[in-house]
Amino acid sequence: MYKLLLCWRYLRTRWIALASIISVTLGVATMIVVNSVMAGFSHEMQTRIHGILSDLVFESHSLSGFQDPQWHMDEIRRAAGGDIVGMTPTVAVPAMLNFQVRGQWVTRQIMFIGIDEATHAQVSDFGRYLQHPGNRTQLSFDLREGGYDTVDSQSETTTPTRPALEGAGWQHRRMRVERERVWREKLEADRRASEAALPVAAGGSAGPARSIDQQVDAVLAATTGDEPPVASPAADAAAATRADPFRQARPEEGTRMDPAKEQFTGIVPGIGLASFRDSSGIDRFLVLPGDDVKVTFPTAGTPPKAVSDSFTIVDYYESKMSEYDSNFVFVPLATLQRMRGMIDPQTGLASVNSIQIKLRDGADLDVVRDKLRKVFPADLYAVATWRDKQGPLLAAVDMEMSVLNILLFLIIAVAGFGILAIFFMIVVEKTRDIGILKSLGAGASGIAGIFLGYGLFLGLVGAGAGLALGLAIAWNINSIRVGVEWLTGQRVFDPSIYYFHRIPSIVDPFTVAWIIVGAVGIAVASSVLPALRAAGLHPVEALRHD
Amino acid sequence: MTEVATDILRVRNLRKSYQSGDTRLEVLRGVDFDLAAGEFVSVVGQSGSGKSTLLHLMGLLDAADSGEVVLAGTRIAGLPASRRDRLRNTCVGMVFQSYHLLPELDALENVMAPLMVRHGIFEWLSVRSAVRARACELLDRFGLGGRLHHRPRQLSGGEMQRVAIARALVTQPQVLLADEPTGNLDEATGAGILDTLCELNRADGLSIVLVTHDAAVARRADRIVRLAAGRVDETCPAAERKAG
Numbered sequence: 001m002y003k004l005l006l007c008w009r010y011l012r013t014r015w016i017a018l019a020s021i022i023s024v025t026l027g028v029a030t031m032i033v034v035n036s037v038m039a040g041f042s043h044e045m046q047t048r049i050h051g052i053l054s055d056l057v058f059e060s061h062s063l064s065g066f067q068d069p070q071w072h073m074d075e076i077r078r079a080a081g082g083d084i085v086g087m088t089p090t091v092a093v094p095a096m097l098n099f100q101v102r103g104q105w106v107t108r109q110i111m112f113i114g115i116d117e118a119t120h121a122q123v124s125d126f127g128r129y130l131q132h133p134g135n136r137t138q139l140s141f142d143l144r145e146g147g148y149d150t151v152d153s154q155s156e157t158t159t160p161t162r163p164a165l166e167g168a169g170w171q172h173r174r175m176r177v178e179r180e181r182v183w184r185e186k187l188e189a190d191r192r193a194s195e196a197a198l199p200v201a202a203g204g205s206a207g208p209a210r211s212i213d214q215q216v217d218a219v220l221a222a223t224t225g226d227e228p229p230v231a232s233p234a235a236d237a238a239a240a241t242r243a244d245p246f247r248q249a250r251p252e253e254g255t256r257m258d259p260a261k262e263q264f265t266g267i268v269p270g271i272g273l274a275s276f277r278d279s280s281g282i283d284r285f286l287v288l289p290g291d292d293v294k295v296t297f298p299t300a301g302t303p304p305k306a307v308s309d310s311f312t313i314v315d316y317y318e319s320k321m322s323e324y325d326s327n328f329v330f331v332p333l334a335t336l337q338r339m340r341g342m343i344d345p346q347t348g349l350a351s352v353n354s355i356q357i358k359l360r361d362g363a364d365l366d367v368v369r370d371k372l373r374k375v376f377p378a379d380l381y382a383v384a385t386w387r388d389k390q391g392p393l394l395a396a397v398d399m400e401m402s403v404l405n406i407l408l409f410l411i412i413a414v415a416g417f418g419i420l421a422i423f424f425m426i427v428v429e430k431t432r433d434i435g436i437l438k439s440l441g442a443g444a445s446g447i448a449g450i451f452l453g454y455g456l457f458l459g460l461v462g463a464g465a466g467l468a469l470g471l472a473i474a475w476n477i478n479s480i481r482v483g484v485e486w487l488t489g490q491r492v493f494d495p496s497i498y499y500f501h502r503i504p505s506i507v508d509p510f511t512v513a514w515i516i517v518g519a520v521g522i523a524v525a526s527s528v529l530p531a532l533r534a535a536g537l538h539p540v541e542a543l544r545h546d
Numbered sequence: 547m548t549e550v551a552t553d554i555l556r557v558r559n560l561r562k563s564y565q566s567g568d569t570r571l572e573v574l575r576g577v578d579f580d581l582a583a584g585e586f587v588s589v590v591g592q593s594g595s596g597k598s599t600l601l602h603l604m605g606l607l608d609a610a611d612s613g614e615v616v617l618a619g620t621r622i623a624g625l626p627a628s629r630r631d632r633l634r635n636t637c638v639g640m641v642f643q644s645y646h647l648l649p650e651l652d653a654l655e656n657v658m659a660p661l662m663v664r665h666g667i668f669e670w671l672s673v674r675s676a677v678r679a680r681a682c683e684l685l686d687r688f689g690l691g692g693r694l695h696h697r698p699r700q701l702s703g704g705e706m707q708r709v710a711i712a713r714a715l716v717t718q719p720q721v722l723l724a725d726e727p728t729g730n731l732d733e734a735t736g737a738g739i740l741d742t743l744c745e746l747n748r749a750d751g752l753s754i755v756l757v758t759h760d761a762a763v764a765r766r767a768d769r770i771v772r773l774a775a776g777r778v779d780e781t782c783p784a785a786e787r788k789a790g
Contacts, residue, residue: 001662001663001665001666001667001670002659002662002663004667005651005655005662006648006650006651009650009651010650013650432646433648433649433650435646436646436647436648437648437659437663438607438631439605439607439634439640439642439646440634440635440659440660440663440713441631441632441633441634441635441636441660441663441664442631442663443627443628443631444627446663538608539602539607539608540602540607540608543607543642543646
């Protein structure tokens with residue numbers, strides 16, 4: 001009984017010991033905050049990875065893919081049984097994206113992915129990441145009139161960070177065409193004026209007159225026009241046809257298409273391919289939905305040949321995983337199959353090079369993967385879960401968390417040594433009291449118990465305060481960030497670096513429990529030595545101690 | 547006219563030495579001493595004569611080199627530490643020159659402390675009110691009824707010593723060992739403490755060993771034992787009756 005009473009009294013009267021546990025408090029608070037934020041980031045990242053990758057990806061090793069996806073899907077369904085909720089075939093090829101910005105051609109290396117608009121939404125959250133509300137409910141590769149979000153639909157902010165998207169769509173396309181027409185007319189007028197003004201000196205020996213189109217292109221390339229010039233669709237179409245003999249006839253083929261009324265095949269590029277975020281958090285776009293771009297990709301033949309075609313951007317896709325947002329460009333599956341020559345002219349069967357599989361909730365991904373691996377030979381097909389696909393990244397994050405935890409626990413261990421030192425001091429200070437207790441019949445274990453109990457109390461108080469502080473910070477981290485930014489004028493969390501507008505934070509009770517147990521354990525462990533010393537004091541010498 | 551009664555305390559040929567550096571300091575060189583039940587004995591001697599050491603050995607605070615101490619019929623040599631602790635808690639009450647109260651506890655808690663040591667936490671809950679009543683009664687008897695919740699530093703020397711005596715008595719020990727209980731007190735207060743001890747001896751039949759270097763204090767006891775150079779000095783009168 002005296003142990004409890006004395007622990008309690010010491011706790012209330014020895015402020016120096018409370019000072020020693022401030023480091024425990026800070027250590028615990030830091031660990032809780034760091035773990036919560038790391039868990040938040042990790043969760044966000046996994047959600048995003050998973051949002052793009054379906055649960056299971058069934059791929060062929062060859063770029064040409066495999067024929068008859070329907071047969072493969074039936075086989076997969078037979079092998080995996082009732083775990084499959086949805087499947088969609090896709091074609092993914094490495095490709096090159098070109099677009100013109102102020103007269104300069106910009107080239108990006110991309111992954112060109114053909115998706116089936118009808119079924120793709122069954123297997124991934126793809127639609128959620130698009131910028132047009134209509135496309136989010138049902139994806140369409142037809143250009144929309146307008147109405148793209150100027151506010152990031154995935155963040156909680158209400159400030160429009162994408163003002164440029166306001167005019168995107170058909171309205172933008174028509175305006176651009178109109179501007180180009182004015183340019184052309186102006187140039188034509190200039191040319192006529194200069195021809196009239198020219199003396200006859202040039203005579204008939206003037207070189208072959210350049211066509212208006214060529215001149216327009218040349219001038220547009222040299223000046224600082226606001227928008228890139230229109231691609232020359234007829235020429236593109238002709239080139240594409242030449243490169244791809246299997247191409248089906250397109251309605252506009254052979255005619256000059258009217259860019260103000262017609263579009264090329266729609267594509268949805270990742271937002272990172274054609275935009276950047278400035279330091280004020282505003283996204284600036286190099287090209288907008290409604291603009292035309294060129295994509296060059298390999299055909300399915302052997303050896304593959306590069307073909308090029310024009311496409312119209314119809315939306316942007318933003319998963320907030322920069323790896324995907326600056327790499328992926330989505331296109332209708334059938335168009336890509338046709339352009340790459342993946343449709344067998346005799347049987348009419350199309351090829352795909354992967355099938356995305358969605359499993360029912362709670363299904364064990366690894367089990368289904370292993371089932372499929374048994375059925376499909378590994379030298380022809382690769383079956384992987386979304387975790388396998390991002391294994392190194394996820395492993396790196398896990399490792400980062402472990403290392404951080406070890407380092408932070410060392411902080412608490414350092415605090416433990418502080419407790420050790422202060423406890424030794426208290427034992428020396430209390431030597432006479434220890435002698436008194438021994439003269440009253442207290443045993444060595446009882447005396448040790450006082451100091452162990454004291455260590456436990458201090459640990460609990462320190463960890464408790466740390467818990468409160470840590471949770472308060474973890475739950476209010478964004479308000480704190482805003483406060484710190486306001487105080488210092490510095491951006492703490494720069495949205496141009498991170499894709500998140502707010503710091504994610506997830507408090508995992510299990511982790512918190514471990515941190516508390518660890519911190520209290522360290523406090524008790526560091527009171528063991530002083531406790532043993534106190535227990536071993538000789539009563540007579542202790543009583544004589546001044 | 548030695549009162550023949552069962553000896554509460556019997557000490558035979560007790561030896562104790564301390565190592566200090568290279569030299570070995572022999573403090574007790576074969577002390578024989580008996581304390582009968584209900585007896586009040588003073589142990590006197592010069593500084594360094596070994597009085598305090600004898601008291602510590604009898605109070606089980608220290609272990610002798612050789613010789614034996616029998617406390618309430620139990621030979622204490624070779625007892626395991628837990629038995630010694632128990633015996634010290636139940637059979638012996640000790641009072642010290644510098645009071646030795648626990649500064650974190652108030653007067654009442656200090657008095658209850660030995661019984662808190664004796665009982666575990668659940669036992670304590672059941673005996674708490676009885677112990678508290680007894681402690682209050684003791685403090686009341688010593689005139690400290692109004693100072694139950696004062697900390698030691700709020701009490702005077704005499705008050706502290708009376709709290710210490712109450713603490714020593716709360717366990718109802720068979721012997722009270724007092725080491726210079728008046729040493730830090732002025733004459734009047736010291737006399738009051740001595741009156742208290744005499745009263746306890748006479749009224750309650752408490753056996754008391756009082757260590758002092760003050761002859762006047764020693765004379766209040768039934769018998770005086772003089773220690774010199776680590777032995778009982780047989781040359782002095784074996785017993786000096788107290789005046790009153």
